[in-house]
Amino acid sequence: MSDLRTPLSRVKGLGSAKDGTVHFWHQRLTALALIPLVLWFGFGLASLPSDYTTLTGFIQNPVVAVGLILLIIMVFYHAQLGLQIVLEDYVSSHAKRTVAIILSGFINLIFAIVGIVAVLKILLGA
């Protein structure tokens, strides 16, 4: 026994899916949340003139700001869950696949935070 790990710890996790139904479930939950959000956003934005004053005035309504932040969270989380599956299906190298999923996760997280901070900045008029 020249290994720090016990035989049990070496086999633990081998052959399992590593996680349960969290990915599947969260993909459905975000999809469900996006049903009203997408309709509101699509038709709400279409019915506004696209000048600076109108758009910032729209976002300065706290209800709109909350809706937008919810939309951003759901969109980018849903996007990451979907992109992960696409990468898992088409990138056959384990190392490249893992790197691609991590990178995509970081990029989605950064853009989501930039979006949320932008909404807050407009809301607070800073």
Place this chain on the structure above:
Amino acid sequence: MNTSSRHPTSPHLQIYRLPLTALLSVTHRATGVFLAIGSLLLIWVLAALAEGPEAYAQMQPLLQSWIGQLALLGITFSLYFHFCNGIRHLFWDVGMGFELETVDRTAKIVVVVSILLTAATWIIAMGVE
């Protein structure tokens, strides 16, 4: 290849005509990836709005150019298609709508409704401008 084998072979994509449902399945994935990229545009617009009137004025001509409008039209249709077909998937997830006839009918509904929603959104937007 052993042609006498009774083993099922996968469809040869250049010969086999995909059923509508298979076509929608591929499109669902493609629009999903496209929307993931398109959502960056939303963040770009929000960041420009947060930056101030000058930053927004700088990006507005691009959005109003024909290429910007084409991108927005593509995003709108992709969004509504993914939305409608996603709802179809949610029904499947609860075990509804698996009969072949229903699957074919809902596929057609998805195509028609996503075109109608796209048209409605653009008609409203053009009425406002």
